[in-house]
Amino acid sequence: MSTILRAVWNYVRNLGRDIVQGWNYFWFQPIDPVPLAFVRLLTGTLVFYIYASTFGETLNLIGPEAWIDQQAIQEIRAIHEEMQTPFERQSNRSYAQSIWFYVQEPWLVLTLQGIFLLASLCFAVGLFSRVSNLVVWLGHLSFVHRGYMAWFGMDSVLSMLLLYQLIGPTGATLSIDRLIERYRLARRALASKGRIGPEDLALKPSWTANLSLRMIQLHMGIIYLFAGLAKLQGDRWWYGSAAWYTMVVPELELFSMRWLANTPPWLYVTLVFAATYYTLIFEIAFIFLVWNRKLRPLMLLGAVALHAGIGLFMGLMGFGVAMLTGCAAFLSPEGLRWFLAALFSGKEKLRMSYDRRDPNALRAVALAAAADPFGQVTLAPSTERGVQVATEDGKVHAGTAAFWRLFSALRCFPLVSVAAIGAFPSANPESVPQTVARS
Amino acid sequence: MPSDAVERPEAPSTSDASSVGPRRWVKVVVSLLICAHWFAICTAVLAAGTPQFPPPLPAVYARLYVTQPYLNFLFLTNPYRFYAPNPGPANLIWFRIEYADGSVRWLEVPDRRNWRLRMPYQRHLCVALLFDQMGESVSPEDPTVRRLSAQGRVAASSFARYVARKYARQDENGQPIPVARVTIYTVMHSVLEPHMVQKGWDINDLRLYTPFYIGTFGPDGVQLDKGTEFMEYRVISDLAAHILATDIYPEFRKHPDRDRSEILEELGIPRPIRALFYRFPELLRQDDMDRPNLKEVIEQLFGTEDFPKDRQTPTRT
Numbered sequence: 050m051s052t053i054l055r056a057v058w059n060y061v062r063n064l065g066r067d068i069v070q071g072w073n074y075f076w077f078q079p080i081d082p083v084p085l086a087f088v089r090l091l092t093g094t095l096v097f098y099i100y101a102s103t104f105g106e107t108l109n110l111i112g113p114e115a116w117i118d119q120q121a122i123q124e125i126r127a128i129h130e131e132m133q134t135p136f137e138r139q140s141n142r143s144y145a146q147s148i149w150f151y152v153q154e155p156w157l158v159l160t161l162q163g164i165f166l167l168a169s170l171c172f173a174v175g176l177f178s179r180v181s182n183l184v185v186w187l188g189h190l191s192f193v194h195r196g197y198m199a200w201f202g203m204d205s206v207l208s209m210l211l212l213y214q215l216i217g218p219t220g221a222t223l224s225i226d227r228l229i230e231r232y233r234l235a236r237r238a239l240a241s242k243g244r245i246g247p248e249d250l251a252l253k254p255s256w257t258a259n260l261s262l263r264m265i266q267l268h269m270g271i272i273y274l275f276a277g278l279a280k281l282q283g284d285r286w287w288y289g290s291a292a293w294y295t296m297v298v299p300e301l302e303l304f305s306m307r308w309l310a311n312t313p314p315w316l317y318v319t320l321v322f323a324a325t326y327y328t329l330i331f332e333i334a335f336i337f338l339v340w341n342r343k344l345r346p347l348m349l350l351g352a353v354a355l356h357a358g359i360g361l362f363m364g365l366m367g368f369g370v371a372m373l374t375g376c377a378a379f380l381s382p383e384g385l386r387w388f389l390a391a392l393f394s395g396k397e398k399l400r401m402s403y404d405r406r407d408p409n410a411l412r413a414v415a416l417a418a419a420a421d422p423f424g425q426v427t428l429a430p431s432t433e434r435g436v437q438v439a440t441e442d443g444k445v446h447a448g449t450a451a452f453w454r455l456f457s458a459l460r461c462f463p464l465v466s467v468a469a470i471g472a473f474p475s476a477n478p479e480s481v482p483q484t485v486a487r488s
Numbered sequence: 489m490p491s492d493a494v495e496r497p498e499a500p501s502t503s504d505a506s507s508v509g510p511r512r513w514v515k516v517v518v519s520l521l522i523c524a525h526w527f528a529i530c531t532a533v534l535a536a537g538t539p540q541f542p543p544p545l546p547a548v549y550a551r552l553y554v555t556q557p558y559l560n561f562l563f564l565t566n567p568y569r570f571y572a573p574n575p576g577p578a579n580l581i582w583f584r585i586e587y588a589d590g591s592v593r594w595l596e597v598p599d600r601r602n603w604r605l606r607m608p609y610q611r612h613l614c615v616a617l618l619f620d621q622m623g624e625s626v627s628p629e630d631p632t633v634r635r636l637s638a639q640g641r642v643a644a645s646s647f648a649r650y651v652a653r654k655y656a657r658q659d660e661n662g663q664p665i666p667v668a669r670v671t672i673y674t675v676m677h678s679v680l681e682p683h684m685v686q687k688g689w690d691i692n693d694l695r696l697y698t699p700f701y702i703g704t705f706g707p708d709g710v711q712l713d714k715g716t717e718f719m720e721y722r723v724i725s726d727l728a729a730h731i732l733a734t735d736i737y738p739e740f741r742k743h744p745d746r747d748r749s750e751i752l753e754e755l756g757i758p759r760p761i762r763a764l765f766y767r768f769p770e771l772l773r774q775d776d777m778d779r780p781n782l783k784e785v786i787e788q789l790f791g792t793e794d795f796p797k798d799r800q801t802p803t804r805t
Contacts, residue, residue, distance in 0.1 A: 076522065077509045102607040114653060116615050120709075121646035125639050139552050141639075144560035193563050198618040198643070199611045205566035212562060256509045260518070268529070275533045275568045282541050283573030291575055294679050299691040300578035300600070300613060310685035317682065367607060 076263055079254035081382035082221040083389075085261055086175065089182075089219035091374040092210050093173025096185055099203075099367060100166055100192070107162050110192075110199045111149045117197040122150060125197070148187070149195035162188075175224020182219055186211040203368040209268050210375060217261030222252055223389075228419055228464060235415035243405050245418050245428055265378040270336030272375075277332030285325075292324035296362045303364045324358065331355055339379060352376045394423035397458040400439040401451075402431035410436045413451075413472035420461040436473060449473055528555035529564060536567035539625075577678045578613065579620045582699065582758050583651050584671040584735075589659070592735045594756040595651060618643055619674035619702060623719055632721035634700060641717075644672055644702050645709030652707035669712055672702040673727070674719065675758075692763040695790060697724045725790075728761055729782035736761075737777045748772055 103110070113119045129141040152158055165188035172181040189211055193200045220226035231250050238249035285291040296306040309317050331351050339348040353376075356369035401417055403410040413436045417426055431437070438451040446454045452473035455462050462469070510518070531551035537543035551559070559565045583595040597616050603609035622640030626633045636644075652667040659665055676698040680689055689696070700719035704712045739751050752762050765771055768789045779785055 072519065073509070073515060076519070077515055079509055099607055102605045103611055106608045106611060109650075110611060114650065116647060116650050117643060118646050118649060120649075121642050124642045128638050128642065131638065136552070139556070142556070144557040145563075146561060190561075190563055196611075198621065199614050201610065201614050202566070202568075202570055205563065205568075208563040212564075264522075264525075267526070271529065271533060272568045276570045276572065279567075279569040279572030282538060283575075285574045286572075291571070293682065294575035295571055297679050298575075298578050300580070300598075300677065307680060307685045307691075310680075310682035364606065365610075367610070 076260055077256050078259050079256045080259045080262075081252070081386070082218055082255045082258035083223065083382045083385050084378060084380045085214070085217045085219055085258045086221060086223035086227075087380065087385060088210065088262075088265065088374060088377050089175065089178065089214055090173060090223055091370070091377055092207070092214065093169055093171075093181075093185070095367070095370050095374060096189065096207065096211075097166060097169040097173055099207075100162070100169060100188075104162065104166065107159060108155055111147075111162075111195040112155055112158050113153045115196075116199070119153065122195070122197070126150075145194035147191040147194035149191055172219075175220040175226050178218075178220025178224055178226050182211065182214055186215060201368070203365075203371045206272070206368070206371040206375060210265060210371070213261050213264040213268070215261075216264065217258040218255050219261075221255060221258065225464075227252075228461070231419035231422075232415050232465070235418040236411070239405075239411050239415060243430060245414070247424075250418065262378045265375055266339075269372075269375040269378065270339065272372075273332045273335040277329055277335075280329055280332070286329055289318075289322035289325045292321045292328065295359075296324075298363070301364045303361065306362060328355065345379060349376055349379060390423055393460045395425055395458050395460055397425065398441055399426045399454065399458055400429060401426050401455075402429045402433060402437045402439070404432070404434050404436075405430050407435060409472045410434075413469060416465045416469045416472065417455055417459070417462070420455075420459050420465045422461060425459060426455075528558050531555045532559050532565055533567045536569060538573055541573075575679075576620075577676045579617045580675045580677055580758075581616045581619070581647070582673040582675055583647075584673075585651060585655055585667055586669045586671070587657055587665045588668045589665050591657070591665070592755065593655065593657075594731075594735070594758060595655065596756070596758045616674075619700070619719070620676070623674075623700075626718075632698075634719045634721075635717050636702065636719050641703075641711075641715070645705055645711065647672060648705035649707065649709040667707045669704050669706060671704045673699045673722070674702055675699045690763060690767070692759045694724055694728060694760045694764060694786070697760050699724060699727050723783075724760075725783050725786045728764065728786055731757070731761055732764075732771070732777075732782055740772075740777065 109115055117125075126143050129138045129143070132138040132141055148161065149158065152161060165184065168181045168184035168188065171177055172185045186208075189204070189207055193204050193208065234250050235245050238245045242249075280286040280291070283291065285294060293309070296302065296309075309320060331348075332355075335348055335352070338344045352373060356372050360366040360369035401414065403414045405411070414428060418428065435447060436451050438446045438454045440446075440454065452466075452469060455469075456466055509515075527550075531547050532555070534547035535543050535551040581597045583597070585593045585595060587593075598609055598612035600609060603612070619636065619640055622637045622643065623634040624637070625631050626635055648670040651670050656667060657665040678696045678698065680691060680693075680696065684693075699722045701722055702719055703715055706712055735755060736752070736757065739755060740748065743751060748765065749762075752765065764786070771777075771785075771789075
């Protein structure tokens with residue numbers, strides 16, 4: 050008997066240990082924050098687009114004399130007091146808050162909304178990322194709470210994305226913040242050691258980035274799962290004809306799909322029923338299959354197909370982009386870095402030599418190092434004055450020619466080019482070797 | 489896939505000593521917060537239901553009494569019932585604006601022709617959806633009986649005030665003509681079934697529209713008729729006949745030489761009513777204008793069996 054009890058106890062203890070280890074790995078493992086930064090970039094761009102394109106309607110949606118005006122908002126927020134039963138009172142009580150409940154002047158509404166737009170742009174490019182994230186989140190919440198009913202599924206997804214991104218370091222990479230940080234780290238390394246090593250600019254893995262991404266991932270799974278399960282309550286989804294009723298809403302469609310009704314029945318059934326069942330199966334299966342590394346690319350492709358269809362046939366582009374932004378949280382850091390390198394890394398390798406005694410040269414080197422995330426430039430101290438950039442064919446460029454060589458070879462260099470101009474003075478051609486020996 | 493031999497100084501090293509993760513007490517606190525948060529999210533997604541599939545009571549009470557402030561403030565209340573249980577029709581709002589000088593104008597919200605960009609148009613589609621979301625069927629057997637919530641009535645008053653402000657007119661001398669009253673209808677625009685497409689129905693076919701009368705309001709939002717909690721179902725042919733008789737034909741008679749489509753455009757007549765004249769030009773004939781039974785005339789033009797029958801409205805209390 051004691052053997053059995055001991056075996057049961059060992060099983061329970063090992064199970065508990067595995068659960069704790071798995072929990073810690075799932076939520077607290079430090080990771081490369083690049084997927085989080087990518088989600089930030091997409092979210093910020095989407096938020097900017099949504100609110101910039103709606104800016105002209107700001108006062109009609111959230112102004113003091115909007116569709117739901119200030120008087121109505123106050124009445125609605127107080128409506129729970131008129132309810133008879135405690136259940137009704139609690140059901141109708143609102144805990145929403147919005148800056149627009151308190152700002153009444155139309156000029157001030159537009160000004161603050163303009164500041165919010167600016168913050169969303171900063172958030173997209175990763176400038177003052179933490180602060181802009183907070184401002185964008187509060188601005189979005191303020192809009193949806195005050196707009197009252199002028200929101201839809203896209204806004205719910207955005208509020209989730211913006212909230213979870215507050216947890217992690219969204220500006221740790223793929224951002225202006227990171228560019229500035231790389232420059233500062235490079236200057237520090239040059240000042241202390243006279244050179245810049247890979248370890249000086251290395252990005253630290255972050256557990257809060259992991260936590261942020263996991264929250265987004267799990268929430269996306271829940272969205273798909275409950276959207277799919279709820280559809281099982283509808284006879285049209287079971288029967289297979291539901292896709293027709295989503296594609297032919299005149300108020301939503303971008304172009305007519307009604308021609309499907311005049312096609313041969315087998316074609317109508319194949320296309321409409323396939324779209325219906327694909328939606329159901331994908332949504333319900335997503336949360337179970339996306340965690341498998343081999344199946345994840347297929348699930349993500351499936352999400353792209355689903356939302357491309359929703360965007361094209363139902364006109365819900367904003368919603369589709371918001372959902373795909375959430376799906377971007379499933380991208381692997383290695384895969385994403387490979388993809389970004391394939392897109393943005395130049396092919397050319399350069400050798401940059403610099404005079405350690407020249408402050409301008411040090412600034413130029415730090416800027417080049419900051420704008421070189423793909424390691425295209427090898428840095429080497431030299432006794433030659435100023436900065437020289439040598440290409441693979443042995444040609445040497447100095448001064449402004451070196452500047453333009455870097456400008457054309459490094460895809461990120463244009464971001465720092467304005468700051469770099471003064472660091473590449475014109476060089477005396479007699480002091481510059483025309484070629485360098487290949488190492 | 490990427491080669492590990494390529495140096496990528498930006499990518500972090502997982503062997504970095506600082507990549508250890510948080511301390512134990514931080515993990516415990518964060519884990520508790522994680523559990524609390526997902527409990528709240530679960531109450532949000534579980535506490536929504538339909539008459540056929542009511543939500544579990546524990547989820548409803550947990551949401552109401554425990555997690556509602558948290559979810560409400562963070563705007564995480566959505567149960568994600570997208571196009572569920574079945575895809576539904578779009579909703580529009582029709583406003584009939586009557587001015588102090590007796591002139592009339594109709595307004596259809598949203599009108600796609602007024603929007604170049606998609607996003608603001610979609611925002612206004614959501615505004616039009618308000619009465620559908622603020623209304624509930626009283627009986628599953630009869631979806632034409634719908635009750636409007638208290639918030640819906642407040643919203644209707646606000647809409648009347650908005651329309652009265654935004655669509656005020658001026659006479660030839662620049663003097664303002666105030667709005668005397670605003671009548672509001674919420675209109676369901678059903679989707680064409682495949683057999684309707686095969687029969688040649690147009691997307692603006694009158695038979696696809698189902699209006700519900702919300703009320704008549706003054707420019708200050710005060711309801712002028714006997715307000716009730718119910719949205720009054722109207723047979724579309726009846727409403728169309730009323731619009732023809734009250735608003736369109738008097739204008740036609742007043743300006744017999746003017747282009748009819750110009751008059752309809754100026755009046756802002758809703759699309760399906762305008763489409764009537766394009767489809768049945770005989771309605772422009774003088775003897776049709778004078779007929780008292782316009783509702784039957786319209787139904788006969790379409791084919792009576794395709795129109796819904798009149799419904800008995802519920803007893804007002």
